[in-house]
Amino acid sequence: xxxxxxxxxxxxxxxxxxxxxxxxxxxxxxxxxxxxxxxxxxxxxxxxxxxxxxxxxxxxxxxxxxxxxxxxxxxxxxxxxxxxxxxxxxxxxxxxxxxxxxxxxxxxxxxxxxxxxxxxxxxxxxxxxxxxxxxxxxxxxxxxxxxxxxxxxxxxxxxxxxxxxxxxxxxxxxxxxxxxxxxxxxxxxxxxxxxxxxxxxxxxxxxxxxxxxxxxxxxxxxxxxxxxxxxxxxxxxxxxxxxxxxxxxxxxxxxxxxxxxxxxxxxxxxxxxxxxxxxxxxxxxxxxxxxxxxxxxxxxxxxxxxxxxxxxxxxxxxxxxxx
Amino acid sequence: xxxxxxxxxxxxxxxxxxxxxxxxxxxxxxxxxxxxxxxxxxxxxxxxxxxxxxxxxxxxxxxxxxxxxxxxxxxxxxxxxxxxxxxxxxxxxxxxxxxxxxxxxxxxxxxxxxxxxxxxxxxxxxxxxxxxxxxxxxxxxxxxxxxxxxxxxxxxxxxxxxxxxxxxxxxxxxxxxxxxxxxxxxxxxxxxxxxxxxxxxxxxxxxxxxxxxxxxxxxxxxxxxxxxxxxxxxxxxxxxxxxxxxxxxxxxxxxxxxxxxxxxxxxxxxxxxxxxxxxxxxxxxxxxxxxx
Numbered sequence: 001x002x003x004x005x006x007x008x009x010x011x012x013x014x015x016x017x018x019x020x021x022x023x024x025x026x027x028x029x030x031x032x033x034x035x036x037x038x039x040x041x042x043x044x045x046x047x048x049x050x051x052x053x054x055x056x057x058x059x060x061x062x063x064x065x066x067x068x069x070x071x072x073x074x075x076x077x078x079x080x081x082x083x084x085x086x087x088x089x090x091x092x093x094x095x096x097x098x099x100x101x102x103x104x105x106x107x108x109x110x111x112x113x114x115x116x117x118x119x120x121x122x123x124x125x126x127x128x129x130x131x132x133x134x135x136x137x138x139x140x141x142x143x144x145x146x147x148x149x150x151x152x153x154x155x156x157x158x159x160x161x162x163x164x165x166x167x168x169x170x171x172x173x174x175x176x177x178x179x180x181x182x183x184x185x186x187x188x189x190x191x192x193x194x195x196x197x198x199x200x201x202x203x204x205x206x207x208x209x210x211x212x213x214x215x216x217x218x219x220x221x222x223x224x225x226x227x228x229x230x231x232x233x234x235x236x237x238x239x240x241x242x243x244x245x246x247x248x249x250x251x252x253x254x255x256x257x258x259x260x261x262x263x264x265x266x267x268x269x270x271x272x273x274x275x276x277x278x279x280x281x282x283x284x285x286x287x288x289x290x291x292x293x294x295x296x297x298x299x300x301x302x303x304x305x306x307x308x309x310x311x312x313x314x315x316x317x318x319x320x321x322x323x
Numbered sequence: 324x325x326x327x328x329x330x331x332x333x334x335x336x337x338x339x340x341x342x343x344x345x346x347x348x349x350x351x352x353x354x355x356x357x358x359x360x361x362x363x364x365x366x367x368x369x370x371x372x373x374x375x376x377x378x379x380x381x382x383x384x385x386x387x388x389x390x391x392x393x394x395x396x397x398x399x400x401x402x403x404x405x406x407x408x409x410x411x412x413x414x415x416x417x418x419x420x421x422x423x424x425x426x427x428x429x430x431x432x433x434x435x436x437x438x439x440x441x442x443x444x445x446x447x448x449x450x451x452x453x454x455x456x457x458x459x460x461x462x463x464x465x466x467x468x469x470x471x472x473x474x475x476x477x478x479x480x481x482x483x484x485x486x487x488x489x490x491x492x493x494x495x496x497x498x499x500x501x502x503x504x505x506x507x508x509x510x511x512x513x514x515x516x517x518x519x520x521x522x523x524x525x526x527x528x529x530x531x532x533x534x535x536x537x538x539x540x541x542x543x544x545x546x547x548x549x550x551x552x553x554x555x556x557x558x559x560x561x562x563x564x565x566x567x568x569x570x571x572x573x574x575x576x577x578x579x580x581x582x583x584x585x586x587x588x589x590x591x592x593x594x595x596x597x598x599x600x601x602x603x604x605x606x607x608x609x610x611x612x613x614x615x
Contacts (some may be wrong), residue, residue, distance in 0.1 A: 064416045115599050118358040118419045122550055123599055126592035129547075133589040247543075251423065258420065287431055294427025301420045302409040 062198030067128025073245030075230025101227020109219025147241025261307030338572020347519025357418030363546020369524025395524025557605030
């Protein structure tokens with residue numbers, strides 16, 4: 001990072017961030033639709049979406065959420081079941097997956113009104129495990145551990161998504177939408193209130209912040225966007241099973257946020273990209289990869305708790321002149 | 324209906340195992356205000372180390388127990404130095420995250436040494452059993468109950484009568500004030516981690532012998548069960564952990580006997596959430612709420 005800032009490339013990129021976006025959008029052309037790399041890019045977009053949404057709870061509200069994969073899974077199952085059993089189209093399941101995950105998010109956030117800190121982490125973990133066990137055991141609805149097969153892909157008019165390119169743009173659109181909404185929330189009144197709650201709950205309450213409401217809001221919106229990602233995931237893979245949404249997946253997203261920098265949306269995207277690509281590059285390491293994840297998590301928290309591109313790099317809200 | 328007493332006895336014995344793990348959890352939280360996620364994998368590594376050592380001694384049960392405890396204690400010391408001491412002054416969930424990293428690392432180390440397949444836990448336990456009414460009581464069950472109660476008594480004695488125990492209680496109350504009074508807090512955390520991890524190793528050997536089976540993936544679940552036991556009983560209370568573990572074991576025994584074994588874990592998580600929502604201090608806890 002020191003090298004980068006010494007050659008003044010980061011401020012330049014900060015001003016011209018649209019260049020990065022254009023580079024991302026023409027990547028499929030550069031890669032000439034190589035299936036393997038396209039798949040990684042699509043997963044990166046999904047990870048960016050997940051980190052952006054987790055950041056609302058973890059980075060902004062400062063609440064430990066270890067069940068993010070469950071919200072993602074609920075979105076995937078709502079969308080998948082509606083498409084397979086009821087013949088819904090992909091586009092009509094998107095808002096329903098959004099709402100379904102939002103409901104689960106509210107349920108998951110309810111304990112945060114009473115417990116905090118480490119305890120909340122374990123409660124959300126337990127909640128995620130309950131969701132997974134329900135998905136596994138409610139055989140008559142979810143088909144249990146065998147998973148849900150043959151989920152149809154989306155289509156626009158007569159154009160059915162078959163190759164990876166339309167999926168890539170769809171995932172990018174969803175991730176950018178999430179990023180945009182999160183950016184708006186961060187700069188809004190609720191965003192400031194969330195940051196106040198993170199810094200000092202009692203002080204925030206004294207200043208008139210409705211602590212319960214903003215916490216539930218964070219959990220709800222964060223889960224809803226994860227659900228959106230889940231709906232995309234279901235139709236992209238056309239197969240989901242309870243094993244796709246494990247505690248370990250929640251942890252990987254959490255690790256991305258922490259490595260990238262919690263509380264900073266750009267940092268989250270950086271974390272998602274680094275930890276999304278790294279496992280592919282280090283595929284030859286096999287099982288040792290999880291060892292590296294573990295060591296990385298521990299060393300990051302000890303030596304650089306703010307992350308690579310953390311809150312210290314964030315431009316704080318400036319008061320605009322009225323009228 | 325005849326089976327219920329047998330189920331209850333089995334639940335009681337498993338519950339004592341949970342209580343031993345939960346006790347370590349509870350002590351670490353009491354002193355350092357940190358949830359040690361790696362605790363479950365200390366249990367796993369302790370159990371495997373015991374099995375390996377027993378193999379060289381013709382499957383001697385007591386060798387397995389001693390090895391499990393020693394390896395557990397050593398792991399505890401390593402974890403204290405590498406994972407907990409650096410984050411002692413950091414924000415609330417730093418310790419939870421670093422110990423999650425340690426959970427992964429230990430899990431992979433276990434996987435590399437002992438492989439992914441479940442192994443039968445071959446140690447020789449005297450195959451004696453008694454019939455009381457319709458219930459069969461095995462030697463192993465009696466052994467676990469006796470060990471559980473003895474460990475609780477020993478721990479209670481250490482915490483309330485010895486000087487290191489007083490130092491532990493002082494640090495649990497306030498690390499800063501304890502330091503001002505001349506308590507070497509590093510020594511206290513080392514001692515706490517060593518004792519609790521040794522208990523995890525002990526529980527690992529006992530429960531694995533009882534189940535007759537061990538695999539690398541048991542660690543995470545054991546850690547969670549221990550946490551639930553500690554929360555039910557009240558974090559920071561020795562007696563509470565014992566009761567919490569036994570209650571959890573009984574509830575699980577009944578749930579898997581009468582509801583469905585698929586929902587067993589879901590029910591224990593549900594109980595965890597319920598206890599935290601309704602009575603966060605647990606049954607016998609006192610000061611756990613102020614930190615929430």
